[in-house]
Amino acid sequence: MTAPDQSGDAYQKGFDAQLTRRIFVYLKPYVPLVVAGVVLALLIAVAQPMFALIQRHAIDTYLVPFERDRTLSTENLYRGLMVAALGYMALKVVEFCLTYAFTLAIGYLGQNVLRDIRGDVFTKLQRLHLAFFDQNPVGRLITRVTSDVDAINQFITGGLVSLIQSSFLIVAYVIIMLRVNWKLALISFTVLPVLYFATNFFRARLRDAFRMTRTQQAIVNTKLNENITGMLTVQLFGRENRSALDFDQSNRSLLTANVNSVKWFSLFMPVVAVLGQVAVALVLYFASRNILGGNGVAAGAFTIGTLYAFVQWTQQLFQPIQDLADVFNNLQAAMASSERIFGVLDTKEEVSDKPDAKPLNNFEGSVSFEGVWFSYDQTVTADTPASDDRWILRGIDLHIQPGESVALVGATGAGKTSVTALVSRFYDVQGGAVKVDGVDVRDLAQYDLRRHVGVVLQDVFLFAGTIEGNLTLNNPDISHERVVEACQYVGVHDYILSLPEGYQTEVRERGATLSTGQKQLLAFARALIQNPDILLVLDEATANVDTETELRIQHALQKVMLGRTSIIIAHRLSTIEGCDRIVVMRKGRIVEQGSHRELLQKGGYYARLHRLQYAQGDAAD
Amino acid sequence: MESLRTLAPYLKMHTRQYIIGLVAVIIANSVNLLPYYFIRLTIDGLTGQTDTDPNTAGLTLATAGLYALGIVLAALTAGGFMLLMRRMIVVASRQTEYEIRRDLFAHLQTLDKHYYDRAKTGDLMNRLTGDLSAVREMLGFGAWQIVNIVSGFVTAFAVMFGLSWQLTLIVIAILPIIVGVLFYLARQISKRHRLAQEQNSLIAAKAQENFSGARVVKGYAIEDREIADYKSMNLELLRRNIALTKVEGPLRSFASLLIGLAFGLILLVGGRLILSPTNDGSFTVGMFVQFVGTLERLAWPMLMVGWITGVTQRGLASWLRLREMMDARPLVHDDRNRTNTRIRDLLGDVAFENVSLNYGNARVLENIDLTIPAGTFLGITGPTGSGKTLLAQLITRSIDPTSGVVKMDGQDVRVIPLNTLRDAISIVPQEPFLFSDTIANNIGFGLGNRDLPRVPTGISVVGAPPTPDIPQKPDPARVRNAARLAGLDGDIEGFPNGYDTMLGERGVTLSGGQRQRTAVARALVREPRILILDDSLSAVDTETERKILDGLREISAGRTVIVIAHRVSTLRHADQIVVLEAGRIVEQGTHEGLLAAGGHYAELERLQSLATDLDDDDDAVATPDEAANLLETGRMSAPGLPTKEKEQVTK
Incomplete structure (x- = not known):
């Protein structure tokens, strides 16, 4: 069993400067955007405290003096106030434009980086050898291109940007507050460390609580899914009450986890609100004390406007402080994800094209295995002793003429599938060489090679899209006529026409509505349309195919093989006997080869196999 | 509103919590306006507006201290009530979520094959997760936010009117514009959000498909086309995300802009009120500050208006979808007037009397007459789609016939209680469903299920006793014996934890043959009167199949056995064999009899021999x-x- 994916516990990974530098590389193409973002953040930070300044000015210069001395000319004062009010509104509009521009810049930046990383990871995955896909479950790879990439986006937009923006804002507020009145500023700052730590404390509790909730929710969902899918089984076995009890346990646990989250959250919000008002109260009290103690307003240092401005600044300072408390969580959350992503990007491409890979033009279709030694285990080298169990192929020599059909026979693990995989160069051999038309497959471009090799799997893999798109594999160069021709040839044309949209019918749920036989015929049609010179057929035992369909499949298979170099792993005796040559494999070696008749006459392993089957036939009664 | 009525029973279970919570919101909202009142008093005191002489301060330091204390106390009170509200309403919504989920689960257990054939698992899951969350959000966040918005507006306007009706009129004039714009933005956001989400799902599906189909992608060398496809899908996602950012990003700053513009206006008009030769001190700077401060408190509720309509609409629509599930009724169920609860034991004598079955307009079974005496072995064969599985489903009463009667021990199966009927039958389906539990519990799946307490439904979880934890402990000896008969014991001994090995994702993955044999063991362990194998040995190799059939014979004395199969060898020992074609019985007899008759069965045997190119029976060919x-x-x-x-x- 593989280790469970750790994506849920992403934040446990510490901060890593080297990973951060690699993430920064992705910002490089967007330097103008980054610069614009920083400049905008700076301008916004400068603009923010100005609003309270204007209000302070309006109160101190126009409103309060009049209240103190009603003989002043209201017209002059009002003119000044009007300028202040209009200035305030104008600044608001400017601030809005700046913020909008900033949001868009960051949005573009984040989305582009997201797209670049996704593109890179996906491209890398396309280039990786097949063994990588054998080792990594699909779910894990999906996580790489979805939530892991999202975490890096979060790192940039939620982490870095928030860090810059919050820092700028805090600096701007702190400077202006200190400049206006450093004593009052220091007094109002006393609450901030408490706020920072309270936020940190509650966020940590909430994170734990939410993680618990997610885990319980996942359990409930799994059980729901299982019970719905297996409901008829549950009913037939009279198990409703037990299933209900079992489900209720999980459902209750989820409720408990949820209530726990609510408890922490309900505490967190009021605590922040109370802290905010404590700061306001402090400002109010000390400002009053100074105004009263300073013997009136004349001192100038403390004014009503200042008091009001401080009340606002203190409250506005709360948001960036809280954001800052989150920044490190966001940054750390991205670390584990980026490590995994770079892990994929750094994976060595074990099967890669040589720089001077030969183009392949005229293709005859001969295949040769020359003393091939092969193991799926990469630690096995040519020096490993032949007795090592990890060898799958042990010195295979096999020469197949163009147009010849060869059936591979042998027990599971004899190496049949590996032989076919090596022709497509899904893996590289440790010893010897696999050659097509006398050229080592490692000297060919993979694309060229595989264009000439067609693989027919038992279970045709259908992609989302139309039937036709699945047959041509979305190659725009393949004409509709050719598709129809191939489908008529293998006998699936009438069936396709019976579908509501014919060849344009959308494949649903990966072809769940198609029968096994129909899928197999589509697989043959696909192979024919791609027109390979070498055909590899992996024909595993089929269940639930009625005899008639089976005969049709067999008929189609023989048609597809006609005139092509074919290597077939077959379970149908008639298919095997119809091949030009039968190769019997045992423990990674070829033990016999020849035609059906020759091998029977020889009386060796194949003859014994054959006799055994007859024997079992005899034994049926 | 209809949907609200049906939701009422669940709300009633938590009436107390909702009332306390909503009152708490109103109190909190009112108390929240106090801090700016204290600030006003302080400012007016400091500017000398509270006593007759504007040149001396109108308050002492002690009074200022009291005002500051008042602010903190008000914040504490408001905070306390908000906390209370969350612990009442939000907890109640979580409890309601639990109750709905519990009741839906219980209801789903009563629905029959007819329902599950039509419902898609993915769709049901979406309803049980996404729709349920939407309903919960409406009941929790939605409920208190609505009250919060209403009480927030009412209290704030009351205070503002008290301060200055002129300024309040200005606010009333511009408020609809602000709310309208924010409402529009909220709508746009949810629309664009959905578009972006859809694209996101498409991309995830594309990746999933590509990775699962790596062999095909590489085999046909279409990597470059896949990359181009994937990249263009991502470009589209970028476009949609940016479109979303365009409306979502500025939402907050837009609210701040609108409030700012309102502030500017109020400054102009309020300034005029203060700076007026006729101002006799009835409108002060302190009052102005209080007015503006109170107005600012409305920014959040205004943002929420657009959002909360979305939450409510989604919640109501989701509740309708959940109601749809609740309202679904099974076609097959016990009926008080018909079911005879005194029937407890069955012998296993099955009879079809002129049974026909329609699927939509198509007739899938036609005039089936068939008697299966207790203790006999019936084989059924026929091409795919001929109705073999339907016969089995009629016996287990997974479906009821359109016309005619299926009888068990001479009684119409519709009269027999479903529990009694299904207790007497074990079925092994073609593609068995196993549960992610231990292999022992999977085999003992149908054991010890009687006399378990029911999970009560339709009651509040508050004060309900905890669910009893009754672990499943199937008798190990019976489980082992069943595993042996199914030819599975050897496999199980090879598993890491033997019979306690988990199946599924977190444990071992069984091969097709092992799954089928587990299902056979699961059926055998119940020692049923009637055993039905529905093409259930197709993935089992011939030798093992023979062993299993021998094992069956060992325990099948006195039991009725019905086997559906394609392989002639599986059927040859049956007491009678039935050949179905297009929903009719076309042949009936023993193996030898049917071969001699030279009909479909004999043809089937010939074809199978042909297919394997052997003169003898195909079934024997490994x-x-x-x-x-x-x-x-x-x-x-x-x-x-x-x-x-x-x-x-x-x-």
Whole structure:
């Protein structure tokens, strides 16, 4: 069993400067955007405290003096106030434009980086050898291109940007507050460390609580899914009450986890609100004390406007402080994800094209295995002793003429599938060489090679899209006529026409509505349309195919093989006997080869196999 | 509103919580306006507006201290009530979520095959997760936010009117514009959000498909086309995300802009009020500050208006979808007037009397007459789609016939309580569903299920006793014996934890044959009166199949056995064989009789022989791999021995 994916516990990974530098590389193409973002953040930070300044000015210069001395000319004062009010509104509009521009810049930046990383990871995955896909479950790879990439986006937009923006804002507020009145500023700052730590404390509790909730929710969902899918089984076995009890346990646990989250959250919000008002109260009290103690307003240092401005600044300072408390969580959350992503990007491409890979033009279709030694285990080298169990192929020599059909026979693990995989160069051999038309497959471009090799799997893999798109594999160069021709040839044309949209019918749920036989015929049609010179057929035992369909499949298979170099792993005796040559494999070696008749006459392993089957036939009664 | 009415029973379970919570919101909202009142008093005191002489301060330091204390106390009170509200309403919504989920689950257990054939698992899951969350959000966040918005507006306007009706009129004039714009933005956001989400799902699906189909992608060298596809899908996602950012990003700053513009206006008009030769001190700077401060408190509720309509609409629509599930009724169910609860034991005598079945407009079974005496072995065969599985489903009463009667021990099966009927029958389906539990519990799936307490439904979880934890402990001896009969014991001993090995994602993955054999063991362990194997040995190799069939014979004395199969060898020992074609019985008899008759059955046998290119029965032919495997593992002493001896060797 593989280790469970750790994506849920992403934040446990510490901060890593080297990973951060690699993430920064992705910002490089967007330097103008980054610069614009920083400049905008700076301008916004400068603009923010100005609003309270204007209000302070309006109160101190126009409103309060009049209240103190009603003989002043209201017209002059009002003119000044009007300028202040209009200035305030104008600044608001400017601030809005700046913020909008900033949001868009960051949005573009984040989305582009997201797209670049996704593109890179996906491209890398396309280039990786097949063994990588054998080792990594699909779910894990999906996580790489979805939530892991999202975490890096979060790192940039939620982490870095928030860090810059919050820092700028805090600096701007702190400077202006200190400049206006450093004593009052220091007094109002006393609450901030408490706020920072309270936020940190509650966020940590909430994170734990939410993680618990997610885990319980996942359990409930799994059980729901299982019970719905297996409901008829549950009913037939009279198990409703037990299933209900079992489900209720999980459902209750989820409720408990949820209530726990609510408890922490309900505490967190009021605590922040109370802290905010404590700061306001402090400002109010000390400002009053100074105004009263300073013997009136004349001192100038403390004014009503200042008091009001401080009340606002203190409250506005709360948001960036809280954001800052989150920044490190966001940054750390991205670390584990980026490590995994770079892990994929750094994976060595074990099967890669040589720089001077030969183009392949005229293709005859001969295949040769020359003393091939092969193991799926990469630690096995040519020096490993032949007795090592990890060898799958042990010195295979096999020469197949163009147009010849060869059936591979042998027990599971004899190496049949590996032989076919090596022709497509899904893996590289440790010893010897696999050659097509006398050229080592490692000297060919993979694309060229595989264009000439067609693989027919038992279970045709259908992609989302139309039937036709699945047959041509979305190659725009393949004409509709050719598709129809191939489908008529293998006998699936009438069936396709019976579908509501014919060849344009959308494949649903990966072809769940198609029968096994129909899928197999589509697989043959696909192979024919791609027109390979070498055909590899992996024909595993089929269940639930009625005899008639089976005969049709067999008929189609023989048609597809006609005139092509074919290597077939077959379970149908008639298919095997119809091949030009039968190769019997045992423990990674070829033990016999020849035609059906020759091998029977020889009386060796194949003859014994054959006799055994007859024997079992005899034994049926 | 109809949907609200049906939701009422769940709300009623938590009436107390909702009332306390909503009152708490109103109190909190009112108290929240106090801090700016204290600030006003302080400012007016400091500017000398509270006593007659504007040149001396109108308040002492002690009073200022009291005002500051008042602010903190008000904040504490408001905070306390908000906390209370969350612990009442939000907790109630979580409890309601639990109750709905519990009741839906119980209801789903009563629905029959007819329902599950039509419902998609993915769709049901979406309803049970996404729709349920939407309803919960409406009941929790939605409920208190609505009250919060209403009480927030009412209290704030009351205060503002008290301060200055002129300024309040200005606010009333511009408020609809602000709310309208924010409402529009909220709508746009949810629309664009959905578009972006859809694209996101498409991309995830694309990746999933590409990775699962790596063999095809590489085999046909279409990597570059896949990359181009994937990249263009991502470009579209970028476009949609940016479109979302365009409306979502500025939402907050837009609210701040609108409030700012309102502030500017109020400054102009309020300034005029203060700076007026006729101002006799009835409108002060302190009042102005309080007015503006109170207005600012409305920014959040205004943002929420657009959002909360979305939450409510989604919640109501989701509740309708949940109601749809609740309102679904099974076609097959016990009926008080019909069901005879005194029937407790069944012998296993099955009879079809002129049974026909329609699927939509198509007739899938036609005039089936068939008697299966208790203790006999019936074989059923026929091409795919001929109705074999339907016969089995009629016996278990997974479906009811359109016309005619299925009888058990001479009684219409519709009269027999479903529990009694299904207790007497074990079925092994073609593609068995196993649960992610231990292999022992999977085999003992149908054991010890009687007399378990029911999970009560339709009641509040508040004060309800905890669910009893009754672990499943199937009798190990019975489980082992069943595993042995199913030819599974050897496999299980090879598993890391033997019978306690988990199946599924977190444990071992069984092969097709192992799954089928587990299902056979699961059926056998119940020692049923009637055993039905529905093409359930197709993935099991011939030799193992023979062993299982021998094992069946060992325990089947007195039991009715019905086997559906394609392989002639599986059927040959049956007391009677039925050949179905297009929903009709076309042939009926023993193996020898049918062969002699030279009809469909004989043809089937001939075709199978042809297909394998052997003169003897096809069923006996193992695949070359299997034969080779047998040779390699030495499970057979020598090829060519007759079966009987061979099996003695293996035993």
